[in-house]
Amino acid sequence: MRVAAIVAYDGTKFNGFQGQPKVRTVQGEFEKVLKRIFKQKVISWGAGRTDTGVHGYGQVIAFDVPNERMTLENIKDALNANLPEDIYVRKVLKVRDKFSPRHEATKRIYHYFIYQNDEPNIFLRDRVWWFPYDLNIEKMRKAAKYLEGEHDFTTFKTGNDDRNPVRTIYRIRILKMRNNIILIRVEGHSFLRRMVRNIVGALVKVGTENWEPEYIKEILEAKSRSKAPASAPPQGLYFYSVLF
Known part of the structure; x- marks a missing residue:
């Protein structure tokens, strides 16, 4: 099942959205939490890249859920329980397989x-x-x-x-x-x-x-x-x- 999370973040302490080695990014923190929840590496796709210090209110991050038994509410709660305090998932929606937030916006x-x-x-x-x-x-x-x-x-x-x-x-x-x-x-x-x-x-x-x-x-x-x-x-x- 592929889902899309609508995500807010305070960009102050991030080196932008896109994942990069050795620096703190929104996507990096998000994927770290996905790995913690699902006990395996889960790749995510964002709707747009924001620079260092730029904030997000309606960023859309899509990913595949390895555990089919989890409800959308379960996924949202698990993410927010594990994410750092400067990232918050506002909503999780089911989307079709292969949905790409970047290319379909x-x-x-x-x-x-x-x-x-x-x-x-x-x-x-x-x-x-x-x-x-x-x-x-x-x-x-x-x-x-x-x-x-x-x-x-x-x-x-x-x-x-x-x-x-x-x-x-x-x-x-x-x-x-x-x-x-x-x-x-x-x-x-x-x-x-x-x-x-x-x-x-x-x-x-x-x-x-x-x-x-x-x-x-x-x-x-x-x-x-x-x-x-x-x-x-x-x-x-x-x-x-x-x-x-």
């Missing part, structure tokens, strides 16, 4: 939180990007429109990513929430390395009025990472949801 949604205030909130320091300057939300919304649709996102990728840079963003929403929090919600099919954080970095540059909204179109068409500002920091980013 039709939409991935990321949330990025900015805390806009003169003073930092130290209790949110691993949860948001503290930004002590004014942001023009209307200009940021205008700029975001240039990023929606199918484009070559070479300008917005970081480092060694040889995948096709043509990606589709369905929608970007920028919402002013309570308690000085700004939410940037990015919905797309799939994303390049650090693409969401690079988009947020550019939108904030517009928000501070260093750039006009139209300049986003110019740097997008330039297809050069050197034209874009630094990435937004990882702690404000959450892998929020996956649709299939």
